[in-house]
Amino acid sequence: MIRKTIVLLAGLLVTVAVYAAGAQLRTDHPDNYTVRSGDTLWDISARFLVKPWLWPEIWQANPQVRNPHLIYPGDVLNLSFINGPSLRLQPSVHREGDAVPAIPLSELRTFLKDLRVLNSNEVSSAPYVVGLEENRLRGAVGQNIYVRGLQATPGQRWAIVRPSHVFRGFEQDDPGDADSRIFAHELDSNAAMVNAPWREDSRHDGQMGRGQDMGVEVTVIGTAETLRVGDPSTLLLLDSTREIRSGDRVLPIDDAPYDPYFYPHPPKSLAQDSHVIGFADALDAVGSRQVVALSVGAKDGVDNGQTFSIYRPGENIHDDVASNSWRRGVGSRVTLPDEFVGHVMVFRTFDRVSYGLVMDSLRPVHKNDKLAMPE
Structure with a gap:
């Protein structure tokens, strides 16, 4: 002893x-x-x-x-x-x-409680808003909404969600190929509620519709209570952050969507080609205390609190001296070193995707920036 x-x-x-x-x-x-x-x-x-x-x-x-x-x-x-x-x-x-x-959870309410990543079939087959009171185009708090496919009891409450991004994975045969990544494709806000498979917005990515479907990001935009069951069922809209439209999906309320406490810690390992795939509240770039979507999730060993370094990939440029020429596209090229950008801490994970808060940054964070061990 x-x-x-x-x-x-x-x-x-x-x-x-x-x-x-x-x-x-x-x-x-x-x-x-x-x-x-x-x-x-x-x-x-x-x-x-x-x-x-x-x-x-x-x-x-x-x-x-x-x-x-x-x-x-x-x-x-x-x-x-x-x-x-x-x-x-x-x-x-x-x-x-x-x-x-550990981090300002109060500033992340939208991303903690109002954001989910689900299987595409779960979203496309979910009950949906088919119409609104007095045949209106948009629903507001206090109005009735009509939902098809809902199995409910009077008084039961539901979350109203709207698809916002679809995550697509591509073959990993060539690590240097741009297609060997996970991309976040924005959904056309005018068609995402109705079309399934989802209609992807062609303005932001030339790869829409291709690759393996890795899940759909949905945003909780309101809650409603069942008044009368049937097909369609009648629900009373209790609150909303956006106007409700026909085609919005209806899902069970998640009572415990995130961990209230977690430890910041380095990952034990890092999947190859882990990178930033999208932004929750921006189009081109983000900075400190903004949210990014990452190409790794629970199936890659990622959990809440894991902290990564972010690096901007070095640009591949023409070497004028080695080529003895200023002619672009001819002669020697060199890839510049990756540049440190900042740190990101994961606060919510799903199977293949996670969300992190940029804790500090020396320069803007862009899509396709690399993740590395935090050293």
């Missing part, structure tokens, strides 16, 4: 040493930091860690911090260099507000 204890303690010491080596303190770290309302764990750790995503290791090396999620405004974090970097937490006597989250 004593020997087992000694071995266990030795293992813990080695683990703490590894944590201390990996989670290096910044040279300009503060000696003390008082947690304030509005802070996030990422913001706090970025103040004193070279690698903010390694903050759980610091906490795990300090057993007096029993739960790193239960840190509140008013708590004081003390840093010291006694036998390596260490952290001490002095809880405040009077705590105000909620525990500090």
Whole structure:
């Protein structure tokens, strides 16, 4: 028993040493930091860690911090260099507000509660809005909507959703081929509700309709309550973020759509050719604290909290000197190094796709930017 204890303690010491080596303190770290309302764990750790995503290791090396999620405004974090970097937490006597989250979940409501990725068949075969009260073209809160294909009971509540993107995967035979990727194809907002297979918007991508269907992204745009069952059933529209149209789909309400807490951490491995495939609230590029869709998901080992580095692929250019010519397309070419863009933290995962929040960025994030281990 004593020997087992000694071995266990030795293992813990080695683990703490590894944590201390990996989670290096910044040279300009503060000696003390008082947690304030509005802070996030990422913001706090970025103040004193070279690698903010390694903050759980610091906490795990300090057993007096029993739960790193239960840190509140008013708590004081003390840093010291006694036998390596260490952290001490002095809880405040009077705590105000909620525990500090890893990232600002309050700013992500739309992407946490109102966004889903489902199998295409699930969406295309789901009950749908067939008509609106008084034969109107658009539905508003307080009006009746009529839904076909719904198996419901009076009083049951439902989510009204609208397809927004379809994810398509292409063969991986040639890693250098642009078709060996997952693409997010925007759906034509005027036809997406009716057409299945979905009509993809030709303005943004020349590959629409091709490749393997990897799922459909739908946005929750309202909730409704069943008033009368039948075919069609009558539902009362309780709330909405957009006007409801014929063709919008009706799905069960997801009562627990996301994890309230998670640990930022590096991935154990990274699938080849992982990259940014789309944006949730932009067309061309995004920056810090905006949401991106990634080409990896739960089936690739991705879970909430995983943090990646983002790199802009180096451009392949003509080498004028090596070619001894300024003529483009003739002679030697060279690919420039990839350029670091920033970090992204995953906050919601699906089978083949995940969504992440850009935590920091030196330059804009574009589609097809690469994901890498966060070093």
